[in-house]
Amino acid sequence: MPESAQPASAQPASGVTDGAALPAAVLFDMDGTLVDTEQLWWQSAAEIAEELSHPLTDQDAPEVLGQAVEHTAAHLHRVSGTSLSEAELAARLGESFAGKVAADTVPRPGALALLAALRDARVPTALVSASPRRVVDLVLSVIGRDWFAVTMAAEDTERTKPAPDPYLAAAERLGLDPAACVAVEDTPTGVASATAAGCAVLAVPSTATPMPDGERITLLASLEQADLALLGKLTAAPAV
Template sequence: MPLPSAVLFDMDGTLVDTEHLWWEATAEVAAEVGYTLGDSDLPEVLGHAVEHTAAHLDSVVTGSPGAAVLGERLNSAFTSRVAAQVVPRPGALALLAELRDAAVPTALVSASPRQVVDLVLTHLGRDWFTVTLAAEDTERTKPDPAPYLAAAAHLGLDPAVCVAVEDTPTGVASAHAAGCAVLAVPSSDVAIPAGPGITLLSSLLLADLPLLAGLTARPAE
């Protein structure tokens, strides 16, 4: 079975265990302005860029210092946590190694700022990826399809022959809208519905080349 032409990976919560660090950073900044983060905030925090979450906090906090100030605080709190602890998700490095051995190009497609992406790459290794995209690299970020469209364009490929690996509904929406086959490996309790072009898996430990090949080999639905 032909292999996918490329595999495009989300970063936070997919390849590295940083989604909880983002939640912790957001909870800290929220507490500083008198707001307690709760389950109702999950859809506006997990999988989103700093600017989106800052705008959300600005809308729910009475007497907010403004989205720009909140964004700076979120970026600082998250960056300091990432610098202190970057842990690959189970199965992530093994899958990257399998793809490299099979000469399948890979891209990192993140909604995090370049500063955070570069910190993670220092720990994870830059050589795994042919292309890396951060939040600043496209005019619009997830859930817009722009990041995945840009990654495929950088590789000279049609998104339809690529597999995107994601962990949140926001990221899945971005990759699916771009036309990629999507492998969703949830990192939180936020449900990701299965559907045409979206395959759910409980762990990257269960992902391998035959499974990825099967995703792009499926006829369009």
């Protein structure tokens, strides 16, 4: 693992000094990054998988965590041999997940404080999610819509994560170069999407799934360790 991808152990600074660099924008994943919903998604998939006589294991995690509804539905259809169609499975997954999100959405530690610091510094933010729009809207009704200048849901691009399309589209809507933006993600799927788009990535894992290495990937244990000074360093030009 390169030095930039090592977990940060030092306490973050309280803010930035005068004249310190800031990213052009910060693009946040939603599930597992801003709100603690990744486990709710796993629960929905696990409950349906159990009905299909395919109890989920760690081997299924890459096909569930961080993936779009349609991807997980296709996986469950493939491994279970069910007579239900992929579309039927996707509908059931979506209904189950939406119900759990509506009942139990909790911001992750440090998420709202970081959003407030970015707002105070006038750094634009976007929400870039692979979840359906109805789930995104449910979460926004809990944490607030006004944090974000742009919100992207699964339906907003032809391809969703791990393709770069959602991050490219968010940066385009903000009128910015993706390379000048920081993406905040929690899964390898999301990191792959943001990296392919050219963003610097702050990875804050929500599960034990190993994160990919990369020169522009920085790993933290919690958003409580993130601040404006760190975000600014992630997009700063390297010293010559």
